[in-house]
Amino acid sequence: MSSKKRGGRVIKRKLIPPFLMLSVGAVSSIVMHFNYYETNKMLIILLGVMIAFYIAGSLFMMMLNIFDKQNQPAEPEIENVVTDETLADMQERQVETEG
Numbered sequence: 001m002s003s004k005k006r007g008g009r010v011i012k013r014k015l016i017p018p019f020l021m022l023s024v025g026a027v028s029s030i031v032m033h034f035n036y037y038e039t040n041k042m043l044i045i046l047l048g049v050m051i052a053f054y055i056a057g058s059l060f061m062m063m064l065n066i067f068d069k070q071n072q073p074a075e076p077e078i079e080n081v082v083t084d085e086t087l088a089d090m091q092e093r094q095v096e097t098e099g
Helices: 003-014 016-034 039-071 084-098
Strands: none
Touching: 003 016, 003 039, 016 039
């Protein structure tokens, strides 16, 4: 997967917690307004709801990141193989710098 696609996902995933918090906050404030809650009581409940759903959105985002990391194919490890030719070149350079 290219880095552009991963970067786009990260940016989109960063928006999950605030979007979830604001949408649930809007719905709950409208419902409380129609049910004639007092302003102080409504604001306290709204603050609690928004904090709870921000935490829930953050946990959801973390779970998506973990699942994405598990689903990525393992990248093969690059081994440093020193052949006889490269070893000879390295020794020649060392002799040139010393002498």
